[in-house]
Amino acid sequence: xxxxxxxxxxxxxxxxxxxxxxxxxxxxxxxxxxxxxxxxxxxxxxxxxxxxxxxxxxxxxxxxxxxxxxxxxxxxxxxxxxxxxxxxxxxxxxxxxxxxxxxxxxxxxxxxxxxxxxxxxxxxxxxxxxxxxxxxxxxxxxxxxxxxxxxxxxxxxxxxxxxxxxxxxxxxxxxxxxxxxxxxxxxxxxxxxxxxxxxxxxxxxxxxxxxxxxxxxxxxxxxxxxxxxxxxxxxxxxxxxxxxxxxxxxxxxxxxxxxxxxxxxxxxxxxxxxxxxxxxxxxxxxxxxxxxxxxxxxxxxxxxxxxxxxxxxxxxxxxxxxxxxxxxxxxxxxxxxxxxxxxxxxxxxxxxxxxxxxxxxxxxxxxxxxxxxxxxxxxxxxxxxxxxxxxxxxxxxxxxxxxxxxxxxxxxxxxxxxxxxxxxxxxxxxxxxxxxxxxxxxxxxxxxxxxxxxxxxxxxxxxxxxxxxxxxxxxxxxxxxxxxxxxxxxxxxxxxxxxxxxxxxxxxxxxxxxxxxxxxxxxxxxxxxxxxxxxxxxxxxxxxxxxxxxxxxxxxxxxxxxxxxxxxxxxxxxxxxxxxxxx
RNA sequence: GCCGGUAUAGCUCAGUUGGUAGAGCAGCUCAUUCGUAAUGAGCAGGUCGCAGGUUCGAGUCCCGUUACCGGCUCCA
Numbered sequence: 281x282x283x284x285x286x287x288x289x290x291x292x293x294x295x296x297x298x299x300x301x302x303x304x305x306x307x308x309x310x311x312x313x314x315x316x317x318x319x320x321x322x323x324x325x326x327x328x329x330x331x332x333x334x335x336x337x338x339x340x341x342x343x344x345x346x347x348x349x350x351x352x353x354x355x356x357x358x359x360x361x362x363x364x365x366x367x368x369x370x371x372x373x374x375x376x377x378x379x380x381x382x383x384x385x386x387x388x389x390x391x392x393x394x395x396x397x398x399x400x401x402x403x404x405x406x407x408x409x410x411x412x413x414x415x416x417x418x419x420x421x422x423x424x425x426x427x428x429x430x431x432x433x434x435x436x437x438x439x440x441x442x443x444x445x446x447x448x449x450x451x452x453x454x455x456x457x458x459x460x461x462x463x464x465x466x467x468x469x470x471x472x473x474x475x476x477x478x479x480x481x482x483x484x485x486x487x488x489x490x491x492x493x494x495x496x497x498x499x500x501x502x503x504x505x506x507x508x509x510x511x512x513x514x515x516x517x518x519x520x521x522x523x524x525x526x527x528x529x530x531x532x533x534x535x536x537x538x539x540x541x542x543x544x545x546x547x548x549x550x551x552x553x554x555x556x557x558x559x560x561x562x563x564x565x566x567x568x569x570x571x572x573x574x575x576x577x578x579x580x581x582x583x584x585x586x587x588x589x590x591x592x593x594x595x596x597x598x599x600x601x602x603x604x605x606x607x608x609x610x611x612x613x614x615x616x617x618x619x620x621x622x623x624x625x626x627x628x629x630x631x632x633x634x635x636x637x638x639x640x641x642x643x644x645x646x647x648x649x650x651x652x653x654x655x656x657x658x659x660x661x662x663x664x665x666x667x668x669x670x671x672x673x674x675x676x677x678x679x680x681x682x683x684x685x686x687x688x689x690x691x692x693x694x695x696x697x698x699x700x701x702x703x704x705x706x707x708x709x710x711x712x713x714x715x716x717x718x719x720x721x722x723x724x725x726x727x728x729x730x731x732x733x734x735x736x737x738x739x740x741x742x743x744x745x746x747x748x749x750x751x752x753x754x755x756x757x758x759x760x761x762x763x764x765x766x767x768x769x770x771x772x773x774x775x776x777x778x779x780x781x782x783x784x785x786x787x788x789x790x791x792x793x794x795x796x797x798x799x800x801x802x803x804x805x806x807x808x809x810x811x812x813x814x815x816x817x818x819x820x821x822x823x824x825x826x827x828x829x830x831x832x833x834x835x836x837x838x839x840x841x842x843x844x845x846x847x848x849x850x851x852x853x854x855x856x857x858x859x860x861x862x863x
Numbered sequence: 864g865c866c867g868g869u870a871u872a873g874c875u876c877a878g879u880u881g882g883u884a885g886a887g888c889a890g891c892u893c894a895u896u897c898g899u900a901a902u903g904a905g906c907a908g909g910u911c912g913c914a915g916g917u918u919c920g921a922g923u924c925c926c927g928u929u930a931c932c933g934g935c936u937c938c939a
Contacts, residue, residue: 340867430934431866438936442866445934473932477874486912486930544938589939594864595930597937607939694939706939744939775896802896810900824898834899842899 297452301326303363303414304353304421304450305333310406311352312337312446315345321408322384322434322443329460330449334432336384340444346426349446353424360419361404365412373398377409384434385409423457424450472753473600479758479815481749481766482601490598490605492746497766500795501752502608502745504764506586508862509610509742516631518582518612523564525588529554534719535563536655540688544591561587562713562738565613566720569734574724579734580616580624586745587611601750602705608745614737615722618663621735625671625693625710628739632695632708635741638862639752644704645677646694648685655689660714665691667712689715695743697751705751707743712736759838762818763859769796770817772808774824781828785821785848792852813838819855 305324308331312319316337324333335341341349368376370392377385388409389398401410403418415421426448434440451457468474476482481498484490494502510520526548532538537545537559546557558564565583574581590606597603614624636643647668650661668691672679679693686692695708713736716722723731742748752760762768769789773782779800786798797817799808805822812820820836827833827845835843835851 343868428933429867432935433865436936438865442935444866447934484931489930591938594937596864596866596935598931603938609939709939740939742939747939772899774898777896804896804902805898807901808899813900820899822899826898836899 297450298326299413299415300421300452301331301450303418304424304448305331306363306401306403306406306408306410306414307353307356307418307421307424308333308349308426308446308448309335309408310356310403311349313406315348315352320384321382323388324408330427330447332432332445332447334434334443334445336434336441336443340431341429341446343429346429346446350426353426356403357418357421359404360417362417363401363403363414365399365401365414367397367399370394370396370398373400373409376400380407382409421450422452423454424448425457425461467754470754470757471600472602472750475753475758476601476750479753479766481753484600489595490593490603492601492604492606498749500766501749501760501764505742505745505748506610509586512631512634513582513584513612516582516627518584520584520586521565521568522585523558523561523568523587525590526550526555526557527564529556531563531567532556535566535716536689536719537563540653540655544593546590546592557590558587559589559591560738561585561589561609561611562613562716562736563720565611566716566722566736569613569615569722570720574615574734576617576724576726576732579724580614580620582612582614584610584612601746601753604744604746607747609740610742610745612739614739615717615724615734616737617724617732618735621667621712621737622671622674624737625668625712626675628710628737628741629671629675629677629693632710632741636695636697636708639755641697641751641755643695643697643707645672645679646682646685646696647672647679648682648687648692648694650691651684651686651688653688654686656715656718661691664712664714668693668710687711687713689713705743705747707748707751708741709739709743711738713738758816760816760818761858761863762855763862765816765818766795767797767815767817768794768855768859769819769821770812770815771796771798771821771823772805772812773798773800774805774822776802778824778828782823785823785833788848789821789852792856794852794855809836819851821851 302325305326309321309324312333312335313321318337320336322334322336325331370389373389374386377389392398398409399411401408401412401414426446428447430445430447431442432445434443449457449460451460476498479497480495481501482492482494485493513520529538532545537556541559545559548555548557564587565585568583569581586608588606588608593603593605598605614628616624649665654661672693690711690713692709692711694706696704697707698704717733717736722734724734726732752764760766771782771786771789773779782798782800786796789796799812801808805824809820809822816838818838820838822834822836830845832845833848833851834845837843
């Protein structure tokens with residue numbers, strides 16, 4: 281799998297590593313067949329960070345089985361078995377796998393063309409359907425580890441049987457494997473669910489699965505992001521609206537959500553009428569557009585909305601702030617003429633790029649095309665898809681195409697951010713929509729005095745403020761830059777003797793608009809510093825009798841340690857500059 | 864939703880083959896008035912996720928259920 285990034289880099293795929301991992305998956309399958317011969321084999325490819333193999337075995341496997349399998353795999357590697365390839369015509373290959381009692385392999389071969397020649401790999405007592413390539417001897421696998429167990433549907437389809445997937449990884453040397461395992465441990469430490477609780481940002485309660493509670497520090501973060509969002513959107517000519525959280529069934533029937541999205545919507549009845557809690561903001565935005573007659577002079581009309589949407593996501597897929605059941609989209613709908621499509625799309629891409637760069641994120645772009653369950657004419661889909669493509673091409677932005685992955689009302693460009701463990705999260709999206717304006721019969725009066733239908737863009741930059749905060753927590757490991765930090769400065773008096781002076785400093789900092797706290801507890805200074813440090817507060821102001829006597833403060837930076845003494849006013853000027861620059 | 868796992872104090876975790884719950888940190892009180900990542904002592908804190916069952920007796924065993932964790936599928 282290749283990932284193209286915004287900065288033009290391509291995630292390198294190390295071919296040698298891939299081959300070793302693939303061979304390692306065969307060694308795993310061989311070990312499974314030796315220890316648990318009744319197991320049926322599915323597939324076992326090399327993946328981004330390792331490999332997996334799917335098995336069908338009554339009762340699956342346990343973590344203890346993994347240990348036994350690792351031991352058996354080591355044995356196989358030590359035996360240094362030669363891997364040999366051979367081929368068979370399709371019919372014979374099917375018969376061969378049938379004799380070996382591998383129904384999944386038979387199914388795989390049956391899907392190949394009639395005249396194909398099927399290749400196999402044999403290593404001692406084990407043979408697998410495989411296109412290769414592989415390393416020559418099992419001893420070539422120098423360092424591997426089985427990492428986890430998981431369920432996985434046969435061929436990735438939830439209608440099929442759930443198999444047991446064993447994940448593992450392999451590297452070219454023991455050192456590289458150890459380095460990778462350490463990296464996983466480090467990633468765990470910055471898990472946003474752990475840091476979210478420790479830093480008082482958010483929490484989840486049993487009473488509302490998937491509905492996050494924002495704590496005081498989290499609200500500061502959220503509001504700061506929103507302030508920034510408003511600032512750049514105002515600059516870019518957006519207006520802001522807010523539409524109701526619940527609207528009646530008629531609206532959702534008009535928009536198509538009642539037919540296409542019902543299983544994800546929360547519904548209720550008010551005065552005998554069906555209502556749905558909005559899963560998207562667009563129908564509400566549409567109503568605002570239609571509220572008064574529009575002229576071509578009003579277009580493009582960029583209408584933003586920080587909309588709280590609710591979606592009934594399946595329980596098993598909730599994940600901290602990354603996947604929730606209610607979230608705030610930094611939405612905007614742009615109404616425009618067909619001629620304005622390219623420039624508007626470019627405008628949105630440029631905002632997204634600006635925002636992601638500010639946080640130092642790497643991202644890659646995907647273009648998703650028409651899905652099966654879609655609305656609208658072939659022609660509209662073609663124009664819309666072409667519009668998105670040409671904008672990306674004009675900007676020279678690299679992208680991959682996901683055929684059939686678009687929204688039911690139009691194609692989309694997705695922006696995927698990479699997190700600390702290398703997972704990617706869909707954040708920004710730009711979706712072009714001809715359907716909604718038609719369904720709602722939206723119009724504008726053209727220069728010619730005739731009624732015309734506007735085209736609509738749906739777009740988000742953060743995607744979901746909640747998810748974006750989750751990603752930020754992991755990205756910064758909780759060490760937010762000063763402009764985002766919930767508490768920017770903490771004043772730490774050395775002892776009670778300096779409380780008065782410390783309080784004056786604290787008041788001065790507060791009056792200057794900084795987010796600050798003071799720690800007046802009867803604890804040693806080392807203890808207070810340790811705690812402020814653990815809360816990842818960017819600046820600590822230490823004041824004792826020396827400072828009190830000289831009218832100064834001692835500044836300690838979270839990242840750079842003791843910075844020595846300064847005048848309060850000078851410190852304020854400096855930190856404000858840092859905040860202003862969003863450094 | 865599906866497969867597998869977990870659930871003990873605010874947090875991190877002990878709890879032997881079933882015999883009525885324990886530590887560290889946090890909290891509170893007192894002492895201490897301290898100089899750049901943990902001062903000391905004392906106190907308090909739990910119907911062991913919830914609901915059934917087995918048993919003389921269940922945190923421990925069984926069934927159900929809820930939430931969470933790792934994945935699958937789906938997605939902002």
